[in-house]
Amino acid sequence: MIGIINYGAGNIFSLTAALDRLNLQYGMVDTEADLEKYSHIIIPGVGHAGAAMEKLKDTGLVEAIKKLTKPVLGICVGMQLITEHSEEGNADLLDIVPVKTKKFDKTLNIKIPHMGWNAVSPKNNSLFEGVEDNTQFYFVHSYFIEYNPTFDIASADYGLTFSAAVQKDNFYGVQFHPEKSGKAGELILKNFSNLSL
Amino acid sequence: MLSKRIIPCLDVKDGRTVKGVNFVDLRDAGDPVELAAQYAQQGADELVFLDITATHERRKTMIEMVKAVARQLNIPFTIGGGITEIADAEALLNAGADKISINSAAVRNPKLIEELAKAFGVQFVVLAVDTKHVDGKNRVHLNGGRLITELETENWIKQAEDLGAGEILLTSMDHDGTKAGFDCGLLSKINQMINIPIIASGGAGNMDHFTEVFQKANVDAALAASVFHYGEILIPDLKQELSRNQIPVRI
Numbered sequence: 001m002i003g004i005i006n007y008g009a010g011n012i013f014s015l016t017a018a019l020d021r022l023n024l025q026y027g028m029v030d031t032e033a034d035l036e037k038y039s040h041i042i043i044p045g046v047g048h049a050g051a052a053m054e055k056l057k058d059t060g061l062v063e064a065i066k067k068l069t070k071p072v073l074g075i076c077v078g079m080q081l082i083t084e085h086s087e088e089g090n091a092d093l094l095d096i097v098p099v100k101t102k103k104f105d106k107t108l109n110i111k112i113p114h115m116g117w118n119a120v121s122p123k124n125n126s127l128f129e130g131v132e133d134n135t136q137f138y139f140v141h142s143y144f145i146e147y148n149p150t151f152d153i154a155s156a157d158y159g160l161t162f163s164a165a166v167q168k169d170n171f172y173g174v175q176f177h178p179e180k181s182g183k184a185g186e187l188i189l190k191n192f193s194n195l196s197l
Numbered sequence: 198m199l200s201k202r203i204i205p206c207l208d209v210k211d212g213r214t215v216k217g218v219n220f221v222d223l224r225d226a227g228d229p230v231e232l233a234a235q236y237a238q239q240g241a242d243e244l245v246f247l248d249i250t251a252t253h254e255r256r257k258t259m260i261e262m263v264k265a266v267a268r269q270l271n272i273p274f275t276i277g278g279g280i281t282e283i284a285d286a287e288a289l290l291n292a293g294a295d296k297i298s299i300n301s302a303a304v305r306n307p308k309l310i311e312e313l314a315k316a317f318g319v320q321f322v323v324l325a326v327d328t329k330h331v332d333g334k335n336r337v338h339l340n341g342g343r344l345i346t347e348l349e350t351e352n353w354i355k356q357a358e359d360l361g362a363g364e365i366l367l368t369s370m371d372h373d374g375t376k377a378g379f380d381c382g383l384l385s386k387i388n389q390m391i392n393i394p395i396i397a398s399g400g401a402g403n404m405d406h407f408t409e410v411f412q413k414a415n416v417d418a419a420l421a422a423s424v425f426h427y428g429e430i431l432i433p434d435l436k437q438e439l440s441r442n443q444i445p446v447r448i
C-alpha cells in the first residue's frame with residue numbers, strides 16, 4: 001500500500017484519482033508512525049520548491065524520510081525535494097540525491113514554464129519497464145534537475161538535456177506528472193507500486 | 198523535444214456540455230466526463246472547459262463536474278468562466294483542475310493575476326484574451342466580444358506576463374466562427390513578444406489551418422471546438438497530418 005506524504009504542497013486529488021483508477025491502495029502520511037504503515041511512499045508537490053521544503057520541515061518528517069529504506073517516489077516538486085539544493089528560493093533540500101535543481105534559462109530561447117508533452121529517453125530501469133524510448137510525458141515546471149549520468153534514469157531535452165527521472169538506492173524522482181501523462185504515466189505508477197527492494 | 202498541443206474546448210452549462218456533438222459511441226453527448234474521456238482516448242493533449250453561465254449559485258455544480266472529470270481523465274485540463282477571486286480558483290484546484298483561465302475578471306482587476314500566480318504558481322494561471330481589430334488597433338474585448346475595452350491587446354498581454362500569467366489563450370474574434378484559419382499574423386506577433394506558452398484559438402476549419410498556425414506563428418498549442426465536436430476533424434488524423442508536416446506531436 002502506498003503512503004502519500006501529506007504536507008500541504010499542492011493538490012493531490014489528481015494523484016489519488018489516478019491511483020484509484022489503477023486500483024492501487026493508498027493512505028496519507030501525517031506522522032512518523034504513519035510511515036511504518038505503507039510499503040511504498042510518494043512525495044507529491046507542485047509550486048515553489050523552497051516553500052515546499054519549509055512545509056515539509058513543519059511536518060517533522062524530514063529525518064524519518066531520509067532514513068527510509070522502502071521505495072520512495074518524488075513527483076515534480078516532490079522530486080526536486082530529494083535533490084541537494086534548488087535555485088528556487090535558494091533552498092537547501094533533503095540532499096538524498098546529490099544533484100542540483102536549477103532554473104531554466106531564457107537565453108536558451110525556450111518558453112518558461114516548460115509546459116506540455118515532452119519526449120523522454122529512459123534507461124534500463126524497473127520504474128520505466130515497458131516504456132519505450134521517446135515516450136511522451138506531461139511536464140509543468142520552471143526549474144529542472146541537472147543531468148548527472150550516475151543518478152539519471154530518464155532524460156529529456158528542452159533547450160538542454162535534463163533529468164526527467166532520477167534514482168539513488170530506494171529513492172526515485174520524476175519531474176513529469178505520471179497522474180496526467182495518459183497511459184504512459186499510469187504505467188510508471190504501476191511499476192512503482194511493483195518495486196520491491 | 199516538446200510537442201505542440203491539440204486542445205478541444207468544451208462549453209459547459211449547469212455541469213453539462215452544451216455544444217452539439219456527433220461522436221459515435223457516446224451514450225450521452227452532454228456528459229462532460231464521457232466526452233472528456235473520449236477526447237483523451239483519441240489523443241487530445243489537454244482539454245479546456247468553459248463554463249458559459251458561471252454564476253456563484255452554479256459554482257457548486259461546476260465543482261462537482263470538475264471532480265468527476267478529474268477522477269476519470271488522465272490528461273490535464275483547464276477550467277474557465279466566472280473566476281473572480283482566489284477562493285474560486287482554490288476550489289477548482291482542490292477539485293482537480295490543472296489550470297484555470299481568467300478573462301474579464303483580470304481586465305477589471307489585473308492584480309488578480311499576480312495574486313493567483315503567487316498563491317498557486319504561474320503554471321496554474323491561463324489568461325484568456327478575446328481580441329478584435331478595430332480602427333487599425335487590436336483591442337481587448339469582453340463578454341464574448343460584445344464589449345470593447347480601452348486595452349490594446351499587445352500591451353495587455355505583455356502586462357499580464359509581467360504580472361505572472363503562465364500561459365496565454367488568444368482568441369481572434371475576427372477569425373472565430375469563420376472556419377477560414379487562425380489569425381497567424383497576430384499570433385506570430387504576440388508570440389514573439391512573450392516568453393510564456395501561447396494557445397491559438399479562433400478560425401480552425403480544416404487540418405491545414407493547424408499546420409499553418411504551427412508553422413507560421415510557431416504557437417505552442419491550438420484550440421478548437423466545433424471541428425472536433427462535429428467530427429469534421431478527427432484528432433488521430435490531425436496528429437498524423439501534423440507529423441507528416443514535421444510538426445512535433447504526441448501520437
